[in-house]
Amino acid sequence: NAGVMQNPRHLVRRRGQEARLRCSPMKGHSHVYWYRQLPEEGLKFMVYLQKENIIDESGMPKERFSAEFPKEGPSILRIQQVVRGDSAAYFCASSTTDNSPLHFGNGTRLTVT
Amino acid sequence: GENVEQHPSTLSVQEGDSAVIKCTYSDSASNYFPWYKQELGKGPQLIIDIRSNVGEKKDQRIAVTLNKTAKHFSLHITETQPEDSAVYFCASFPQLYGNNRLAFGKGNQVVVIP
Numbered sequence: 001n002a003g004v005m006q007n008p009r010h011l012v013r014r015r016g017q018e019a020r021l022r023c024s025p026m027k028g029h030s031h032v033y034w035y036r037q038l039p040e041e042g043l044k045f046m047v048y049l050q051k052e053n054i055i056d057e058s059g060m061p062k063e064r065f066s067a068e069f070p071k072e073g074p075s076i077l078r079i080q081q082v083v084r085g086d087s088a089a090y091f092c093a094s095s096t097t098d099n100s101p102l103h104f105g106n107g108t109r110l111t112v113t
Numbered sequence: 114g115e116n117v118e119q120h121p122s123t124l125s126v127q128e129g130d131s132a133v134i135k136c137t138y139s140d141s142a143s144n145y146f147p148w149y150k151q152e153l154g155k156g157p158q159l160i161i162d163i164r165s166n167v168g169e170k171k172d173q174r175i176a177v178t179l180n181k182t183a184k185h186f187s188l189h190i191t192e193t194q195p196e197d198s199a200v201y202f203c204a205s206f207p208q209l210y211g212n213n214r215l216a217f218g219k220g221n222q223v224v225v226i227p
Contacts, residue, residue: 042217104156
């Protein structure tokens with residue numbers, strides 16, 4: 001039973017480019033969460049989605065960041081016009097319900113040059 | 114918002130000894146407290162969790178204790194082994210955000226010395 005799958009594992013973008021991060025939840029999980037981790041910091045909540053719905057995006061910057069979880073396919077975290085401050089590890093997690101344990105993927109490490 | 118703090122930030126123990134990490138939280142309505150282990154280059158792995166209706170939970174060499182009055186919970190690792198070396202994160206579900214957001218501490222680096 002595959003866990004949460006994220007790709008790519010590493011992503012390098014120049015300032016001003018777009019970054020697209022993908023996440024496939026565990027089989028049977030319909031709740032997806034995105035977290036950001038800066039070096040030597042804990043994980044910070046960004047957004048919580050269910051299929052075709054954004055439930056809570058209060059942790060996501062208002063500009064340049066967007067997330068979706070379509071009916072078919074993976075969840076996508078999209079960062080437009082990246083800046084150096086966007087460099088971080090982005091982790092996706094999934095769960096079966098909104099009150100069940102979260103299981104994390106191995107993350108995408110974004111580097112903005 | 115919810116504030117989760119972990120102590121100590123770094124802990125070194127001799128192989129075979131016990132390690133204890135303490136976590137405090139601020140939202141008295143929080144009712145779910147997981148611990149995650151993160152190895153270098155990997156994502157956080159859930160190792161144990163506890164809900165507010167119990168005071169202690171054990172799984173082989175790992176245990177978690179919860180003190181709701183004092184608003185802290187602790188991770189106990191007995192008979193530590195080199196593979197226990199990692200960063201450990203505690204988290205809580207703060208009710209003010211609804212039951213869909215984990216608030217994480219900044220992590221404890223545990224080093225097991227062979």
